[in-house]
Amino acid sequence: MPCPSGETGSGKPTQIPQYLYEAGIARQGIIAVTQPRRVAAVSLAKRVAEEKRTQLGKLVGYTVRFEDVTSSETKLKFMTDGMLLREAIGDPLLLRYTVVVLDEAHVVKAAQRKRREQNKIPLKVIVMSATMDVDLFSQYFNKSPVLYLEVRQHPIQIYYTKQPQSDYLQAALTSITISGIKYVIDTGMVKAKRFNPESGLEVLAVQRVSKAQGWQRAGRAGRGRAGGRAGREDSGSVYRLYTEDEFDNLIPMTVPEIQRCNLASIMLQLLALGIPDVMNFDFTSKPSPGKQCVLQQSQACCVFSVMFKSSEAMRSAVEQLDLLGAVWKKGEQTILLSPDFQCSEEVLTIVSLLSVDTVLYNPPARRGECLASRNKFTTSEGDHLTLLNIYRAFKKVNANKEWCRENFVNSRNMSMVGEVRAQLREICLKLSMKLESCGSDTGRVRRCLAHGLFVNAAELQPDGSYTALDTHQPVAILPSSVLFQAKPAYVVFNELLHTSKDMCLVDADWLVEAAPEYFRRKLRPTKS
Template structure:
């Protein structure tokens, strides 16, 4: 195996790390930073006083890189070299080098805030600026002050703005390590194609027919596009004249693939065979696929973006940044000179692309991150002033505080509650963590664990998405319908129906369910049960019979727990709007997703209140995974809103008199509203809702 460039810099790296608590290493693509840096420090004796942790933004990368390092050291994966990702830990008491997702390291710091089990923490691929990596950067700045004598922190990347990070860490040194990139010839389109999928397909086939051997890496925006591209490529390749070109193997690569399919892309192509690897941006930096000579770059990426003013996510296909474009091109020059086909004009690259990707912390809901910071119980942390490399907007932080307050994770003074501490220990989003706690109080924890596992595995009930397909199946194989209460109840019923057939994969196939997602849900449920039992203060029931007949009372308790957990994710039926499956949320109309099994009444009205798991804007705003809740459960949450003070929720030290002074000035400068324009009180709203209900019941009685 060729010596990687970073090994030639071993002495310089070791010397710099020895003399400084924090070092930034800019290792160009192909330098070997992800696999070799941990081994260098292991050889230099740093593992004698603790493990070396290497964080990765993606689970796939944490697994694949650890596997590579274990192979290079000739050790069993999970022994001296291991990895930890959400719901999976392959380490032992022998582990010296541990690859883990940035989220896993954050969770570990809850039980050990000083992370004393580690002598070195390496934040790899920091240029991706994942939400958790940015939080870790802020925490590392605090931690090196506490452990300056026995902790080393390294921030590594191929394209990170090293000067900016160095400034953040008080001028720490920057080391630059060259890569082994061969020259890459770049070809630009004369104009944007009308369909990047079709253009990618044509380009890939042209390369296959005309160019010498070498694998082709095609960047698509998401799993759906990858599936379409794989199918079309296989179809077109089969139609090529026999003997006109070499054999071909088409492989998908994205984060949702099972591990055994992900591993296939790291195996070399068979003799006289070209591989087509169709991937998301996961292949930009985290994973190195040997053998790639040609890259096709569509110029797009699919990105989730959160709007704190609406509480809504949008899943948008957006242009990549120049950093991403350069990373993609670099994949073609790892083993020999390569070619990159950019399906956009050079003017787009130079004039329209951003310099770098917008950090995830500036386009995500921050409820989980803020809960984590609150759980550290550091009295000097002011959430609105916490030092970050690129701070999010104040609106995003206030939105997170509001969410946590409404689900009882923090009290009205901003202090973390006992509920909040328990929630922070669970590897779930806050709404699901709170649901589990409430379900335990109401005696339905076992059922709530099933729902949390199904939502965490993103199990897709495909039959809901196409009612036509459902009609073609025989009646016995129809999926449960949620008893009219909604999608969370249906997820429970589907899992319990699967349990009745002893988790038979064929049952999933017959009902058009993804076997892998259902199996993953089963594993997640088991691990969540184990975590709950560890952190619970008293006995908990995590394994009550899945096969017992459910009563309306069971479902009522479960829906009540969901209401408490999703306290910030409430929607009400608009009294002035009679549209089918349309609800009011933050003074706007939002439709329930067509796949929902939530039932409306005979007039087409939905329940007065529902909770939802996700609010997302695709072709229009939709609520996904919706469940009916009762007015009595909602009212305490609405009353909490009335006494909420964001300035108190932020924590740290602030001057309330200064806030009052600002408010007084604002009131003095603005004309007082007329009585008729004042916002109605909760009593007014209650009376209107009650009146509407009475009118509806009266109409129903006449029928």
């Protein structure tokens, strides 16, 4: 398993798959090329299809969330990392593939080993990146050879500030080569997600880039169509909004995401892959030591042990969750529970609404009009039911764009909700789920949300504040929530970041009903 390492723009994700195809490696299967982002997978597939002079979806195709542009003829398949993982749930040996190319690089290592043990056609794996720790990946894959790709390099002039700066704009990093860039302004900052398992708080924080990211950004200047980033076709200039001393003190490599994010979903995916001992799984980069992994594993297992009575039922549920994957976090289990409350149609709508970018917009100059319009749909039952009312009204007027403008609704995103909902509904039918509507009995929806989101429950305190029942972390309802003034005794929320949004009013009894043991000591006794 080779590990090619080359500068950004050296053509790794577009040229290497073509070389493999031309060498005849795809005769017995498909060459998969993974990308961390949807837009990169789609754009690279289009570029390679153009270079191969073939229609997209035939020889070259792509698979991303809710979109599969492939056919029986497809031999070069671009896909997101998550889609490859989902395929591995149903096919742990990845038998459809002869080569997996991981760009911007665990499952593939296990598939390699099992295919060898079963005397199957060997699975070849290629890991490539402009910024990865190549030695780490080489060691992980049995000391595989490392190939360094060089490109024609023109001079790059780098300028530093004389004094440290504090006012930054956000810089962007993508996996796609954009032609015609000659100048790069590097803020030296990046937004990265960090998770604290003790507080349950996931923070999208601005922090310093690594040296590897700094050099990757520098490689974006002077790029031409033929490839390359800084100075690839002509000389380029890079303006770093930090001093040279600050650059010298940056960490060499970016901290792996697995060491700074919530591991609960990863653990559930490993369970679905039939790996029971997730604590000792052979990760490329080990999760942060100590209690983070333990806390998140216990929470993930707790959630599923209270929802499903046996390990086999739990395994089946995880596989079903995977089919529903790429929707709003925690929406999957709410969908699976919805038939018990006869409200699957409503839950499908709510989960779809929360799986796309916001469907509402709030122009500051028209705040009064916006609030007046929003009041038509507001319900004291919470934000989830308010969104449901807006979607129902949208469907009632047949997605009228003028209605959307009058009610400050993003028509494009709302149409996308319909597409997501249709595909989720199709998956539910394949799972033989009974889909019913509760009609006007929206209490069923709130009860289902209480069962699906019980880990995200918060309790009103005597001083008027809220505390998360799971972590005892102080939380606050956003002023934009319909429950901001209501102060209900208990709510469930979607997620906890610096601030939480979209809350639903629930009964304490529903939380106890959802997870009796979990809440036995967490809820304060009510006065009779």
